[in-house]
Amino acid sequence: MTNVHMEIPKVLEVNDLSVHYLTPRGAVIAANNVNFYIRQGEIVGLVGESGCGKTTVAMAILQMVQSPGKIMAGEIKINGQNLLDLSEAELRRRRWRELALVPQGAMNSLNPVLKIKEQMGDAIAAHEPIRGRALKERVLELLDDVGLPARVYNLYPHELSGGMKQRVCIAMAIALNPPIIIADEPTSALDVVVQRVVAQTLLDVKRRLGVSMLMIGHDMGLQAQMVNRVAVMYAGNLVEIGPVEAIFEAPQHPYTQLLIEAIPSIDERKPLKVTEGLTHDLRNPPPGCIFQFRCPLVREACLEARPPLERVAADHFVACPIYRYRRPA
Numbered sequence: 506m507t508n509v510h511m512e513i514p515k516v517l518e519v520n521d522l523s524v525h526y527l528t529p530r531g532a533v534i535a536a537n538n539v540n541f542y543i544r545q546g547e548i549v550g551l552v553g554e555s556g557c558g559k560t561t562v563a564m565a566i567l568q569m570v571q572s573p574g575k576i577m578a579g580e581i582k583i584n585g586q587n588l589l590d591l592s593e594a595e596l597r598r599r600r601w602r603e604l605a606l607v608p609q610g611a612m613n614s615l616n617p618v619l620k621i622k623e624q625m626g627d628a629i630a631a632h633e634p635i636r637g638r639a640l641k642e643r644v645l646e647l648l649d650d651v652g653l654p655a656r657v658y659n660l661y662p663h664e665l666s667g668g669m670k671q672r673v674c675i676a677m678a679i680a681l682n683p684p685i686i687i688a689d690e691p692t693s694a695l696d697v698v699v700q701r702v703v704a705q706t707l708l709d710v711k712r713r714l715g716v717s718m719l720m721i722g723h724d725m726g727l728q729a730q731m732v733n734r735v736a737v738m739y740a741g742n743l744v745e746i747g748p749v750e751a752i753f754e755a756p757q758h759p760y761t762q763l764l765i766e767a768i769p770s771i772d773e774r775k776p777l778k779v780t781e782g783l784t785h786d787l788r789n790p791p792p793g794c795i796f797q798f799r800c801p802l803v804r805e806a807c808l809e810a811r812p813p814l815e816r817v818a819a820d821h822f823v824a825c826p827i828y829r830y831r832r833p834a
Contacts, residue, residue, distance in 0.1 A: 514584075516717050517543040517566070517685050522579035524558075524565050531788035535561040535574065537741045537795075540814065543685065548711060548718040550732035550749070552725060552764065558741040559721045560609070563687050566719070567606060568596050583685065601632055605678035607688040607707075609721075611670035615662040621648075621673055622658045629680050647676040650713075651706050668699035672706055679710055686710075687719045692727060704731060725768050729753055734820070737761045740784055742795045743814060747821030757823040759800045794826065802827060 524536040535558045543549045551559050564570045566581050568588055581588045583603055588596065608614040616624055625644045629635060635643060641658075648657050651672040662670055671691060678686050688707060692700040704727060711718055720732050728735055729749060736746040737758065745758040756762045782799035785791055793808040794800065800807065806826045814822040 513544040513546070515542045516545050516584060517719070518580070518582040519562070519566065520580040520582070522562065522565055522581065523577040524561050524570060525575055525577050527573045527575060528788075533787045534741050534790060535787070536565065537790070539579070539738075539741075539743055541736050541743065541746055543717045543719060545684070545717055546711075546715050547734065548720055548732045550720045550722065550728040550735045551738060552721075552723055552728055552735060553738035554723060557738045559723075559738055560689055561741075562738075563606070563689050563719065563721055566687060567600065567604060598632070601628060601681045601683060603683050604685050604687070605681070605683040607671075607674050607678045607686060607691045609690040609693055611667070611674045612662060614674060615670060617662055620659055620661055621665075625673070625677055625680065628677050632681055643680075647680055648673075650679065651676045651710070652702075666699070667695050668702050671695065671699075671703050675703075675706055675710060679714060679716070682714060683716065685717050685719070687721070689721045690723070691720075692722070692724070700727070707731070725764050737764065740787065740790070740795050743824065744796065745823045745825075746814065747818070747823075751818060751821045757817055757821075757828040758796075758825045759802050760796050761823075794824075 519539055519541050522536055522539040523534070525532040526535055539562055541549065551562065553559055561570065561574065564574075565576055566588075570576060576589065579589070583599070588599070591599070622641070622644055625647065626640050629643060630640060645655055645658055648655065653669060653672055653676070657665065657669065657673065662673075665673065675691070691707065692703050695703060707718070708731060710716065720728065722728060732749050734747060735749050735752040737744050737752070737760065739760050745752065745756065745761045752761060753765060756765055785798055791797060791808075793810060794803070794812055797803050797807050804827055812824045812826045814824045816822050817828060
């Protein structure tokens, strides 16, 4: 299995990415030396609680970090090309074509005074010389691809349900057949039935077009159903990354274990596992493990030096100095 993975090309590589938000009271470290990659045709989940830096990483990949945020270091490569070396004009040409976003909160992303046909048509026409009837047919085809009726073409965003708006955003993301799609919590603020519809739409897109995806979220149950590998993020740092089966069957980092234990079960009644303690000041991270103030297993070794991501099994890495002393969960 490992050799097969090695033969599959990496379409996206994030190397030593650091993003800070510069404030008068010091730099807030939103992403700290983040490293991961996505193989061709693979879905990688990026999970963690709110404020851990997931969306900041996504915006950094897209080169859309807003002020006072700033990419301090790192590489972001698509098929070997470092996006940080490109001009703004070149980035504009590559967005939508090579890298597209399904945003969090479709209502805030769609223009409320433009019909769906205008918004989708403008996005396509900005990159391709297509107009008139051909453009209309292209938009209708995209709407059909995500399971929306043709009448959506002439509607305004406020005339659509939350799930329909989210599927419009998916249709816009796949409009130019990009090889990589970033889905930023695409099912948040939707009820469970609509969540399933949106999730299935994304899986259908992935299967039909063969795209690679970065699936950002904090719903571990949804991640278990959709992704190939899971990257767990805490306070701007990746603490564990591995195949979805390994992450759920044998999580090695205490934070990953706590996230999984928080998943509700319909088979048994169990008390909610609460992570005690407070996160540190993001302007002044502690020496040692980033999770030390909340870890139920913290030891002296955890306070000395920041643990690197260390290989524990095939394609499975963890940043924890004590994982080797624990039995797999």
